[in-house]
Amino acid sequence: MSTLFTRRKVLTGMGLLGLGLLSGCDTSPKLNFKYGKDLSDKIMGRTFRLKNTEGESVTLSSYRGLMPVVFFGFAQCPAVCPTTLARMAQAKKMMGRDGKIMQVIFITLDPERDTPEVLDAYVKAFDPSFQALYGTPEEIAVAAKEFGIFYEKIPTGDSYTLSHTATSFVFDTRGNLRLGLSASLNAKECAEDLLTVMEVC
């Protein structure tokens, strides 16, 4: 067997492999997740336009090539928000090098109280790569609606707290919505399903 032949074989193999990957992206819209919900056939969260904590305008396409994990919450949230962000930070570590393409995006549902400074410090306390997005209450309402997020203010004395949907939404690196992670899952379960999203594209 000549070296050339071997090389040709290798090249053919690589080509086939490439095709396989492509068809994986384009022709199999459904994914089998062990813990989360497959959202591959849902059209959600495609056109949100918000600001990052540097004041720059951000859309879904700003994260092309990364795997965005979108979670809505508020910095004064005492329970589910820090637990979810801590879980994502842990999942990212468990994924090792693959975790680098995961981009956690925390969208505030409380833009009246969450300043960009507090939001930035808040998400970065979990992982320095995490980003927070904000907007006017109207812009937030539009973004939340696009993701089917329920949220409402609950008055508590002179103050208020929020009830809200606690699902994390995961897009693949091409910006297709893929996975919904419930707040009840642990870091290991999330990491497994996130790796499944990465296998596709």
Added chain:
Amino acid sequence: MTAVQHFKRIVFGLSLLGLAAHASAQVQVTDAWVRATVPGQPSSGAFMTVTADSDSKLLSVATPVAKIVQIHEMSMKDDVMRMGEVPSVALPAGKAVKLDPEGYHVMLINLTGQIKEGDQVPLTLTVENAKGEKQSIEINAPARALNAMDHSMMH
């Protein structure tokens, strides 16, 4: 038995009863912690396990680090987290009632400053027993990092 002796006995008996009543109002607070905050973050949560050995309820919590303290209950249904203030938390006799990120918790609102990891946060709990007697329990809750996972999520 003279009337005086009889009276003494009654008094002694009553004082024993009094001691027993006092002992039955024991409230234990364990695993208390407060979530640390980032600068400018106006509120945080306190968590703990409370065990009363007679049927009681936790009425309120006070702390010098926050202007408003409320007891909230979190519930999850269909992946929607719902939050609301509750007037009190029932402490059935002998039951360890958890105030953790998955249920009841103490909300510290309008903080007087940043809570840093390792700070000791003084908390005063007011507990009322079935007879309507109130007692205060003073504890110090250490502040854990903002990204501290609660125990149920660890495994």
